[in-house]
Amino acid sequence: MTTNSAFDVVVIGGGLIGCATAYYLAKGGATVLMVEKGELNRQASGRNAGSLHFQLEHRLIDHANGALEQFARIMPLNLAAINDWANLESELGTDLEVTMDGGLMLAETADEVALLERKCSLEKRWGLSTQLLYGSEVQKKAPYLCDEIQAAAFCAQEGHANPRLVTIALAESAVRHGARILTHSRVGVLERTGREWRACIVRDAAAGRDEETHDVTGGTVVNAAGAWAGVVAENAGLHCPIRAVPLLMNATERREPFIPHLIQHVSRPLSVKQVRDGNILIGGGWPAHFEQRHGRPDLESRARIDDQSILENLQVAQRMVPGLASFHLLRCWTGIVGVTADELPVLGEVAEVPGFVTAVGSSGFTLGPTYGRLISELILTGRTSIDIDPYSPARFTRTNPIKGAH
Amino acid sequence: MKGAPAQTDVLIIGAGPASLAAASAVLGHNLSITIVDEQLRPGGQFLRQPPRCMQAHNWLDGRLYRPAKRLLQTIEDHPDIDWRFGTTVSALFPDPQPPGIGAAGHSVWLTGAAGMERLRARTVLLASGCYERPLMFPGWTLPGVMGAGAIQTLLKSQQVVSGDRILLVGSHPLQLIVADQILKAGGKVAGVVFSQPALAGGSILQHPGVLFSHFLQFTEIARVFFRLRRAGVRVIFGSAITEAKGTGGVLAATIAPIDSMGGVSGTGTTEFECDAVGLCYGFLVSSELARQVGAEALWSENRGGWLVQHDEWMESTVPGLFVAGEVTGMAGADAAIVEGVIAGMGILRSLGNLDTQQAELGASDHRRQREKNERFARCLADLASPPHALWTGLMAPETIVCRCETVTRQELDDALSVHTHIQTADALKLLTRIGMGLCQGRLCHSTAAQVLSVTRKTSIENVGSFHAAVPARPVPINKLTNT
Amino acid sequence: MILAFRVEKVVEQRRTVTIHVNGRPLAAFEGETIAAAMLASGLRIFSYDRDGHPRGAFCNMGVCYECLVEVSGPRGSDKRRVRACQTQVEADLSVRMLGTATARP
Numbered sequence: 001m002t003t004n005s006a007f008d009v010v011v012i013g014g015g016l017i018g019c020a021t022a023y024y025l026a027k028g029g030a031t032v033l034m035v036e037k038g039e040l041n042r043q044a045s046g047r048n049a050g051s052l053h054f055q056l057e058h059r060l061i062d063h064a065n066g067a068l069e070q071f072a073r074i075m076p077l078n079l080a081a082i083n084d085w086a087n088l089e090s091e092l093g094t095d096l097e098v099t100m101d102g103g104l105m106l107a108e109t110a111d112e113v114a115l116l117e118r119k120c121s122l123e124k125r126w127g128l129s130t131q132l133l134y135g136s137e138v139q140k141k142a143p144y145l146c147d148e149i150q151a152a153a154f155c156a157q158e159g160h161a162n163p164r165l166v167t168i169a170l171a172e173s174a175v176r177h178g179a180r181i182l183t184h185s186r187v188g189v190l191e192r193t194g195r196e197w198r199a200c201i202v203r204d205a206a207a208g209r210d211e212e213t214h215d216v217t218g219g220t221v222v223n224a225a226g227a228w229a230g231v232v233a234e235n236a237g238l239h240c241p242i243r244a245v246p247l248l249m250n251a252t253e254r255r256e257p258f259i260p261h262l263i264q265h266v267s268r269p270l271s272v273k274q275v276r277d278g279n280i281l282i283g284g285g286w287p288a289h290f291e292q293r294h295g296r297p298d299l300e301s302r303a304r305i306d307d308q309s310i311l312e313n314l315q316v317a318q319r320m321v322p323g324l325a326s327f328h329l330l331r332c333w334t335g336i337v338g339v340t341a342d343e344l345p346v347l348g349e350v351a352e353v354p355g356f357v358t359a360v361g362s363s364g365f366t367l368g369p370t371y372g373r374l375i376s377e378l379i380l381t382g383r384t385s386i387d388i389d390p391y392s393p394a395r396f397t398r399t400n401p402i403k404g405a406h
Numbered sequence: 407m408k409g410a411p412a413q414t415d416v417l418i419i420g421a422g423p424a425s426l427a428a429a430s431a432v433l434g435h436n437l438s439i440t441i442v443d444e445q446l447r448p449g450g451q452f453l454r455q456p457p458r459c460m461q462a463h464n465w466l467d468g469r470l471y472r473p474a475k476r477l478l479q480t481i482e483d484h485p486d487i488d489w490r491f492g493t494t495v496s497a498l499f500p501d502p503q504p505p506g507i508g509a510a511g512h513s514v515w516l517t518g519a520a521g522m523e524r525l526r527a528r529t530v531l532l533a534s535g536c537y538e539r540p541l542m543f544p545g546w547t548l549p550g551v552m553g554a555g556a557i558q559t560l561l562k563s564q565q566v567v568s569g570d571r572i573l574l575v576g577s578h579p580l581q582l583i584v585a586d587q588i589l590k591a592g593g594k595v596a597g598v599v600f601s602q603p604a605l606a607g608g609s610i611l612q613h614p615g616v617l618f619s620h621f622l623q624f625t626e627i628a629r630v631f632f633r634l635r636r637a638g639v640r641v642i643f644g645s646a647i648t649e650a651k652g653t654g655g656v657l658a659a660t661i662a663p664i665d666s667m668g669g670v671s672g673t674g675t676t677e678f679e680c681d682a683v684g685l686c687y688g689f690l691v692s693s694e695l696a697r698q699v700g701a702e703a704l705w706s707e708n709r710g711g712w713l714v715q716h717d718e719w720m721e722s723t724v725p726g727l728f729v730a731g732e733v734t735g736m737a738g739a740d741a742a743i744v745e746g747v748i749a750g751m752g753i754l755r756s757l758g759n760l761d762t763q764q765a766e767l768g769a770s771d772h773r774r775q776r777e778k779n780e781r782f783a784r785c786l787a788d789l790a791s792p793p794h795a796l797w798t799g800l801m802a803p804e805t806i807v808c809r810c811e812t813v814t815r816q817e818l819d820d821a822l823s824v825h826t827h828i829q830t831a832d833a834l835k836l837l838t839r840i841g842m843g844l845c846q847g848r849l850c851h852s853t854a855a856q857v858l859s860v861t862r863k864t865s866i867e868n869v870g871s872f873h874a875a876v877p878a879r880p881v882p883i884n885k886l887t888n889t
Numbered sequence: 890m891i892l893a894f895r896v897e898k899v900v901e902q903r904r905t906v907t908i909h910v911n912g913r914p915l916a917a918f919e920g921e922t923i924a925a926a927m928l929a930s931g932l933r934i935f936s937y938d939r940d941g942h943p944r945g946a947f948c949n950m951g952v953c954y955e956c957l958v959e960v961s962g963p964r965g966s967d968k969r970r971v972r973a974c975q976t977q978v979e980a981d982l983s984v985r986m987l988g989t990a991t992a993r994p
Contacts, residue, residue: 039827039828039829039830039833040827041836042832042833042836046836164836164837164839168825168837172824181827183827183829184829206829206864206868251842252883253843253844253880253970254843277811277839302873304500305497305499305876307497307499307513307515307524307876310876310886311886311887314883314886314887315887317883318883318884318887318889324883325882325883325884325887325889326882326883326884326968326969326970327882327883328844328880328881328882328883328970329877329880329881329882329883329886330842330843330844330846330877330880331842331846331875331876331877332875332876332877333873333875444951444975446977451950454950456920457919457920457977458920459903459904459919459920460903460918460919460920460921461903537948537950537952538948540947547938547942547944548943548945549933549934549935549943549944549945549946550933550945551945551947552945552946552947552948552949553947553948553949555948555949555950556946556947556948556949556950557949559949559950560893560924560925560928560949561896564921564922564925565895565896566893566894566895566896566921566925566928566929567893567894567895567896568893568928569892569893570892570893570894591896592896592897593894653943654933654934654943655892655933655934655943655945681892682892682893692952806938809938809944809947809953809955810954811939812938812939812940843954844954844957845952845953845954845955848952848953849947849948849952849953879951880954882969882970
């Protein structure tokens with residue numbers, strides 16, 4: 001840090017969104033410093049199950065009709081993400097195990113079929129074409145599914161990519177374009193002085209070196225700290241209404257390929273996919289528990305596994321894909337995601353605090369590269385190729401003032 | 407899923423010497439005791455028993471087995487113990503509302519042929535023992551290359567001799583015992599190769615107290631050594647295995663002298679014709695279940711890896727979770743028995759069956775013995791370990807480190823040189839898939855950590871262990887869902 | 890080559906059981922594990938790894954999973970994957986080795 005401490009942009013958070021933002025910014029010619037408190041890709045970005053889901057998810061549609069309309073405002077981002085994922089491997093020149101062979105959202109009951117139909121017609125209005133399959137058509141498309149499925153919505157572009165690889169590849173590409181990355185470093189106080197932000201960075205002690213503190217400046221600060229975005233915002237005297245939610249993932253042993261699709265359920269938390277190595281990943285949003293520290297959720301410890309979550313997640317997966325029965329469950333783990341009250345991401349800045357850009361939100365894997373690209377457009381050109389106003393942090397100023405601690 | 411989970415006062419995980427000793431200490435206090443083990447009979451690996459239908463003549467008649475065998479005879483089939491054989495503890499969870507009175511409890515997933523059962527336990531004793539620590543060298547994944555303990559348990563429990571000509575290589579005196587047992591069973595031993603120089607065994611004379619307190623162990627090993635010599639078995643010192651050769655399985659192995667830096671130069675190699683190789687370079691403790699619930703574990707290079715820490719009652723840093731035997735640090739069966747008794751007293755005290763004074767009375771002799779055992783174990787650990795550099799020094803670039811996921815040394819080195827930000831074992835795992843397979847990193851974790859610590863010039867403590875995840879062993883989904 | 894063998898004096902009074910390994914009948918004795926029966930019959934290869942290289946039993950105590958095999962009952966019933974070292978032989982048990990001697994694509 002002795003050579004240069006002034007950057008165009010300081011990106012906080014070494015997850016997928018932070019690395020994507022750093023990559024697109026550096027590629028666009030900005031000088032970028034990315035700061036990560038631990039190691040790259042070690043939180044939700046590296047611990048999620050790698051779904052590329054473009055249909056409205058169960059958690060969004062499992063609500064009354066009015067809210068469904070509200071949640072559907074995510075759709076322009078989903079559509080953009082289809083293109084971003086289709087191009088990401090050639091963009092970065094590396095294999096990310098991106099598979100877009102289609103995804104199926106399943107319905108077992110008449111009510112679920114009706115919900116699926118309503119969802120599909122809504123998606124159609126937003127421009128996503130999903131194909132409704134009934135009865136034997138489902139079996140024909142996916143013979144490995146159970147016979148009881150009444151209908152399924154098929155989205156041809158859905159699939160998965162490997163979370164172990166994507167963030168790391170973005171980080172490497174960012175570095176190739178001149179970005180600097182500091183790991184094991186926390187951003188302390190953030191202060192606006194004139195047209196610049198001053199960030200106090202504390203680098204952890206390591207072998208042969210004590211803890212180090214130094215200041216850097218950035219024209220813009222990007223808060224891409226995921227579930228920790230609220231803590232980062234507080235350091236800048238701001239309030240960012242992100243709630244940390246711990247979730248469960250499960251992986252089985254490797255076997256010969258037999259599930260080419262991403263499988264979801266219209267009214268149950270479920271995602272099932274088979275990765276290129278042959279393991280089946282089973283998730284979908286089953287809860288885990290925060291460890292408690294001084295009577296508050298401890299975001300620094302791994303969230304604790306909920307045994308009932310594992311069993312219910314496996315039950316629904318096995319019911320949908322009976323062939324999973326004999327697979328060995330190999331590993332369960334938890335990750336912490338950041339979510340907002342309205343399930344939409346928080347993208348952009350508020351007029352009162354120029355140069356502090358927020359880039360967090362749910363579906364951080366599927367939409368991460370797109371978030372990163374849009375934020376870089378905003379910073380480099382002042383405009384974005386997709387209208388991000390619906391996701392502006394300003395929407396919280398009415399109900400939940402973003403300027404809190406000042 | 408069945409109704410409300412069953413409950414037990416004392417859940418003992420493992421049925422080896424430590425567990426059997428703890429169970430006998432706890433018996434007679436009107437407590438429900440459950441013992442779980444993957445094997446079909448008690449005894450652990452030390453006394454791995456043949457199935458009842460198999461008559462084994464003169465089974466484990468060596469003097470070193472006598473105390474543990476006496477204990478086994480008194481407790482096997484004891485009707486006041488709920489024995490769960492052929493059963494795996496797939497996961498251990500903290501139980502926020504433990505049954506009965508008690509500050510803390512746990513619930514476990516027990517899986518066996520019939521499916522999964524949840525059991526709630528007021529106290530848990532983890533005495534899950536250890537397994538062979540593999541040394542990685544070209545050809546170590548060939549069929550026929552096994553842990554020396556595997557060769558021994560095939561003999562003990564199955565009366566099968568693992569090869570026509572068996573080569574034993576290692577640093578632990580156990581390989582002398584295994585060689586002796588192979589000969590007695592009618593097998594041939596191609597040689598016994600020690601990494602230590604010939605005089606290393608003599609350095610025990612610098613610890614006369616240890617020699618005196620564990621005289622039997624030393625004389626027994628000496629007797630076996632001379633018996634092997636008389637039988638014409640080559641015992642070679644100061645060398646290590648450098649390669650196992652063959653295509654469908656091992657047909658020959660080479661050894662080479664160890665240099666002053668603890669490495670092997672590859673000159674002066676000797677080749678042995680053999681169809682089985684037993685590796686005996688020490689052990690790693692099975693502390694996964696304790697680490698899964700957050701018990702503190704500290705790294706010890708020569709005592710078995712991540713050792714579970716405990717207080718004077720053998721209670722870990724997780725209340726209600728006790729430990730005994732090898733999981734606290736490799737010390738052998740007699741020491742495990744002593745720790746089992748102390749843990750038994752600790753459990754009785756924590757459940758209110760004994761007050762502290764009574765428990766102290768029951769534990770005091772064993773605590774004194776434990777101190778002696780610890781001195782012996784520390785002394786043996788240093789004597790019986792290969793030079794540090796050997797652990798990472800024998801691999802070729804294409805040598806497999808992670809057997810399950812076929813991750814080579816070269817892949818690790820490449821990942822570490824490209825991804826300079828990687829500092830921890832878990833980050834290396836996420837990037838390379840090392841440790842992501844069916845053994846859940848048990849065989850490769852110590853080598854992965856050592857490669858990382860050598861490359862980054864940092865300690866194993868900084869590198870950390872692979873996260874001990876649920877389930878503790880792979881378990882078929884339909885067993886968990888009971889379908 | 891002899892490879893592994895059973896200690897002679899314990900064999901005489903035991904009941905034999907026939908299992909099938911990769912379709913071929915193999916004589917085993919009651920109480921033996923699949924791993925012991927295979928080894929004592931000269932079968933050292935238990936699976937092939939992802940690069941098509943052979944693997945054998947390594948720990949014989951259920952830790953390493955190198956001896957994982959697929960077993961099934963009569964007519965392919967109750968197909969499951971088990972550790973050969975932890976599973977006893979039964980009459981008419983079929984054992985199939987996992988992996989192939991060719992590398993992954």
